Amino acid sequence: MSKSKPAVLLKAADGPVASPQTRILDVARALFCRDGIHATGIDRILAEAGASKMTLYARYGSKDALLRAVLTEEGDDWRRRFFARLDQAGPEPISQLRATIPALGDWFSGGKFYGCAFMNAVSEHRKDEVWLREMAAAHHRAILARFTDLGTAAGFAEPATLARQLLLLIDGAIAALMVSGDASVLDIARRNLEAIVNAALRTEAI
Structure with a gap:
């Protein structure tokens, strides 16, 4: 071998x-x-x-302490690259929100897509490993904060709800890409993101 x-x-x-x-x-x-x-x-x-x-x-x-260090670095690096990709869409908050799925696409096509490190770690361990779940939750909170800030800047009526919808969408897209390896998942995710953003725009206009 x-x-x-x-x-x-x-x-x-x-x-x-x-x-x-x-x-x-x-x-x-x-x-x-x-x-x-x-x-x-x-x-x-x-x-x-x-x-x-x-x-x-x-x-x-210990190996667990090493894993904690790995997840800290992986999370920091992933968010830095993801947020930078949103910034590249320009100053308009809606443009940055719409860049969410293209950002996932860049990651998927970059040759080192292995799914979400936090979801993978939680799935490999006992569900009562509180420290792992707390690290995953902190990662989610950082992403939610960015989406909430963008929704607030866009003038949406319920930016926190929008943020939760988008987080659920990208978590689902990441999991689907990991299982299927099928890039068409990104097209479906993009259409769903547009529906979420357009619904928020309609609510804002009322």
């Missing part, structure tokens, strides 16, 4: 080797997202990172 491709490059072509703790985090993030948390053992992470167990446990303490 051939060996799997390393999850990350440990050294840039023209840069220094990253620190052991950074390599551990980068490799764990790539493997947890691509291959799954339970399918990825500590020994594999350390082998690909070229790091020791002493370094891992001194810095992170």
